[in-house]
Amino acid sequence: MQVSIETTSGLERRLTVGVPAARVDSEVDERLKKAAKNVKMPGFRPGKVPMKVMRQRFGAGVRQEVLGEVMSQSFQEAVVQENLRPAGQPSIEPKSLDAGKDLEYIATFEVFPEVEVADMEGFAVEKPVAEVTDEDVDNIIEVFRKQQGEWQAVERAAVEGDRVNISYVGTKDGEAFEGGSAEDSELELGSGRMIPGFEDGIVGMQAGDEKTLELTFPDEYHNEDLKGAAVEFKVTVNTVEEMVPAALNEELFEKYGVEEGGEEQFRKEVAENMARELKNAVDAKVKQQVMDAVIAAHENVDIPRALIAQEVDALRNQMFQQFGGAAGQDLDLKSLLPDDMFTENAEKRVKLGLVLSELIKKLELKAEAERVRATIEEMASTYQEPEEVINWYYSNQEQLASVESKVLEDQVVEKLLEGAKIAEKACSYQEAIAPAEQEDA
Structure with a gap:
């Protein structure tokens, strides 16, 4: 040959x-x-x-x-x-x-490119430091109570957090516009579903009240005809309802998986779950900063176009499934979700994968069996039959490989953190678990 x-x-x-x-x-x-x-x-x-x-x-x-x-x-x-x-x-x-x-x-x-691992000694990482307080536990339990609560009609003015049943007609220059009217529509005040000023205008109204709201559509509105447009909404409030949270009793505890131990055990399990969520959120934020630093330190790594195309397809299919799409549907996904939506993210992920692969070789790392087991056990602990979940992971080679990959990534992060400058930042539980982009906003 x-x-x-x-x-x-x-x-x-x-x-x-x-x-x-x-x-x-x-x-x-x-x-x-x-x-x-x-x-x-x-x-x-x-x-x-x-x-x-x-x-x-x-x-x-x-x-x-x-x-x-x-x-x-x-x-x-x-x-x-x-x-x-x-x-x-x-x-x-x-x-x-x-x-x-x-x-x-x-x-x-x-x-595949030849990747030369850069010296990352001394890169900066900010680590959130928080704890789960009794007040945090109270707040989450209140959320649970509202989730299981009931809406009840009230004879008073509506306040934020109430649910109102309304009928309305929207007009622009005296003419009704498409999508601007509804009958018997339910709206939770403070949900942000409507354009700015709509929900605020209903606060203070009672059942039977009518009011005309003079509002302006946002400049970024999706409908070209309504971008920045001055409009009027004639609103009638049909009913006002308030949320009556569920009682803190055995029935509520059972709905969240606590069958014995009463309120004390319920609070204990809620606090433990919150502590687990807090640890995972802090670890994820630190890990993301490390990954961002890895990408920043390897800007000049060439990326094969073929791998970017594969990653774009993977991200597109992932988004399609997240929004309820099913395999086998006769849809032109490339037209529905064009490549441009995913290219930047795909390039980052491919570059990160190439550099991490080289780092794993350089550091001579292998996924530690004990850590793989501990990771699977932690994931399984949130299910009613943890042992079944553990057995499923170990009998499914693809899922097991996914966990091993995660463990390897965590080991790389730990190695890189040894040379990082870590600054701790005190914050609340809610601030710590908020996604990074929400925190920035």
Whole structure:
């Protein structure tokens, strides 16, 4: 087999591969001989069809099949021979496929970059420091009580947090506009569902009250005709309801998985779950800062376009499923969710993956079995049958590999943190568990 390699640009390589005709022809003959033993053809006894006839009837199809397999096999042999690491599938361009002549084709593909790990000593990390207070536990329990509570009608003016049933008509320049009217619509005041000023205008109204709200649509509104438009809403309040939280009793405790121990045990389990959530949130924020520092320190790493395309597809499918999409639906996802939505994030993730892989090699890290087990046990502890969940992870190789990957990432983060400048920042429980972008806002 003859192989020549050319660097076309950056990470792209062009491989010209020549395979002796004998390799293809012998494989074609071998398959035709095997097939002849089972072929039934009029005028011939079973298994006695002459090779000449087999070649005439089936030779072209068998040869096409063999050519595809030989090109695939020889490409793998060529990249091993040339010590290459392809990133993604090659583009194959046949040059010579004629029978009796050597097979020749050109394979164009990208290779993984050579990643040189940068010195990250002394990068800055801010670590949130918080604790779960009794007040925090009280606040979460109040949320649980409202989740299980009931709405009850009241004869008073509406306040924020109440639910109102309203009918309204929206007009622009005296004309009703599409989507601006509704009958018997329920709205929780303070939810932010409506445009600015709408919900505030209803606060103070009682059942039976009517009011005209003079408002302005936001400049960034999705409807072009209403962007920045001055409008009026004639609103009628039909009912006002307040939330009556569920009682703090055994019935409530059971709904959240506490069947014994009463309020004391309920508060204890709520506090433990909050402490676990706090630890995970702090770890995630620190880890994100480390990952951002890794990307910043490796700005010049070349990224194979093929890997970015794969990651874009993965992110697109992930978003589609998150919003209720099901596999097999006849939709043009690329039109619905174009590449541009995911490209920047995909580039970061691919670059991070390449650098982390190199860091793992450099630091000679392997996923520690004890940590993998502890991670799975922690995830399983939130389920009613933890042992079943643990067994499921260990019987599912794909899921187990996912946990091992996470553990490896955590080990890399810990190693890098040894050389980081860590500044602790005191904050509340709510501030600590808030997502980073929400915290910035």
